[in-house]
Amino acid sequence: MDIDAGRLALLTPEEMGRADAAAITAGIPGERLMDAAGRAVARAAMRRFRPCRTLVLAGPGNNGGDGYVAARLLDQAGWPVAVAALAPPRPGSDAAAAAARWSGPVVPFASREAARAGLVIDAVFGAGLARPVEGLVADALAAAGGPVLAVDVPSGLDGATGQVKGFAPRAALTVTFFRAKPGHLLMPGREFCGDLFVADIGLPPAVLAAVGPRCWQAAPGLWRLPAPGPAAHKYSRGHVTILAGAGMTGAARLAAAGARRSGAGLVTLLAPDRATGDVLRGGDPGVIVTEAPLAGLLADGRRATWVIGPGLSADDTTLDTLAAVLTAGRQVVADAGALGAAANRPERLRGATVLTPHEGEFTRLFGAPGDDRLAATRRAAALTGAVVLLKGPDSVIAAPDGRAAINRHAPAWLATGGTGDVLAGIIAALLAGGMAPFEAAAAAAWLHGDAGFRCGYGLLAEDLPTRLAESITTCVALQSQN
Template sequence: MAPELTPELLTPAEMARADALAAEAGFPTLRLMEAAGRAVARAARRRFRPCRTLVLAGPGNNGGDGYVAARLLEAAGWPVAVASLAPPRIGSDAATMAARWQGPRVPFSMAEAARAGLVIDALFGAGLARPVDGLAAEVLAACRAPILAIDTPSGLDGATGQAQGYAPQAALTVTFFRLKPGHLLLPGRSLCGETLLADIGLPPSVLADIAPRMRRNGPGLWHLPGLDRDSHKYTRGHLTILAGGAMTGAARLAAGAAHRTGAGLVTLRAPDATAATLYRTTEPGRLVTEAPVESLLADSRRVTWLIGPGLEPDDATRSALRKVIAAGRQLVADAGALGAAAGAPDLLRGATILTPHAGEFARVFGPIGADKAEAARRAAALTGAVVLLKGADTVIAAPDGRVIVNDNAPPSLATGGTGDVLAGTIAALLTQGMHAFEAAAAGAWLQGEAARRHGPGLLAEDLITLLPAAAEATREV
């Protein structure tokens, strides 16, 4: 098995291109299919005890991998039978592998699926052309045993992670060369169960021609800002946060995260004297002001701004957005700032990073649809901002079409205030000179790592204290 964290994500079309380029370079396709089937058989032997095994074989290359796995498992003493949905195309690699299978063949039926102790799903791969329905869906639904899926569970779109027709729940998925987006995006990530990435001999050099635009998030994609002997609070940047008067906890969480992530100075701009007094009586080290936005913008050192946590989506917020963008400052727009732009995405044109959750995104840009990555791409292209579309499968999209998928967020992050912490973390990284795309990706990964270190019972404020340890973990990867 290859290392799990190869960063490139290949769509089904890009994976097909990789196969074609390998063939053009002289890599025998039959040898690659043999290696894929061997990887599946090896995974089955490592994960499961020998038992009555049924290989559900489709007519394409996925089915060819299944025939190889069946042959190798039978050679290892496993009781294996193959049920074929349809014969492979004459002359294809799959047909060659089907001819090498001399073991039992059984009807492609619900009864056979129901009596198996292990089912190897080799019907359709990640590049499924149409929804899975009819007999194929009925047989997959009849499986009572664990399913080992080859490439993806049949019915799962490898590009989007969405089910097309019926898609079974796999216990284990074995895929090859590089992960597909559908292995990380939901619900695909859940349907795959445990996902193993196998090296089958495809040369990494094919990636140069493909130039994939999607990556899996991790410290190898970015580097956190460092400190040197000459660093001081101004070289580390000055972040200004527009703070609300009612939900004061949101801005305080963002400010705390920004400080812990390395911003040299953090100013909370309060809307009135009452709110300013409250902010001044909390954490020491925070700067608090009631000065007008125009006055603060006159200070050229205030390069980075965060607008949104705890703010009402009202005219005052819209006015602040326009002024900060017009001044050419770096702007992270979150929460109330996104609410203020509901139905008016042009208001965010010129912002640096947008951090919507699904509901906020829909209110600004319209429904996400089946392709989360493509929706984020469109929003980024429309506004010129990096768009971080939050969720358990957070997607970060750049205006030039690049996408990073973050999949390290544990369920414990589903609690109030974590979005404010994330916004503050990202703004602090931006303040210290990180490029917007990398700052958004790093912030998402750091929050997931901090939450993982805490475990159950997480509160948003817990994340703040764990951010330094999460940052230190990037140096260990």
């Protein structure tokens, strides 16, 4: 992993607390960090909104302290600002010092005040809130008469899981500090945050080493795509073999297209019979089609990477084939039929390299992911020993050692039949090209989403491979900037 990816690290609320503590231990006063955070909020408000009646809803903790600083700076810039305090900060705290410097209007913490505001700055509770937001706080936030700017997270949003505890407002803009949190990217949190701005408040990057993050945003800089050298040839770029089913030949063809466009040197479709092979031979001319016995293909050590599942039946025959390929020591991307065949028997997938379930397949394998998709995916990876890519609008990629990544770079119109087959092919090509499994899965999720954006609304699965070259070019350019 290219952990210049420190900038892509996602910190849980507990980890962010440790980062703050490490910075303070290193000699940066907490009051200076709070001033920088409040200044970032004020600047974001001035960039995004015109001066208007502004109400800062301030909680008693550090989140509220950030709000007091933002109120003071907006007041100095000529904005009409008032503060509504839920409760006074703890005496002697940095938040108490920030509150003492506020000399502007203080109004009741009430729905009627929020309803009169043209902008509400939600500085009530931060990302580590343990109890549901309800009652007075929920009523005031729900009554906001204008857009909401959230400090750190919208109050009520769990920064670790993206779940809403009780009530949370839907912010137009969320300003967080140093690094984003998983809850900013995971659904439904991503929708509640609106636009996300991550502000630098002066924490030295070295504090990341003290925290030891284990989750990142899936984006260029987290990986390096394999780059063929001047002496490269089709075998050195990797040979991907895809098992094709008789009933849904299109699935295997889509996986083959994804693999070829993502850099695989050779792609073979293994047909179960001559009739299916003849159908597949009517497809793309650059794909090899064979009905040769599985054992013979496995005798060729150059066939190191396999895709098993797209278009296959969810039955024991598929599992037996999977077992034979795994016993031969090959890299396997298991998808679709292979996952369905292993329902309630996830141990049958041990030895696979990457699993790519959607939520329904995941549930049949491991149980429902519940409110914490990140933790559930990590457990599944540890159980199977495979990298698990739980597909969705917030795809989660987890390795058996606990590393994880969240991909938010994907459009809603990827939700159409066949796109997952293309994704399986992309992963296989990157594995065949020499990428490690976790990085290959994370990179494939990003490339898949980027190609989807380029296709636009009305996307068909067969459109995706045609845009992958552009996505790969963009990815290479972005990763070279890091």
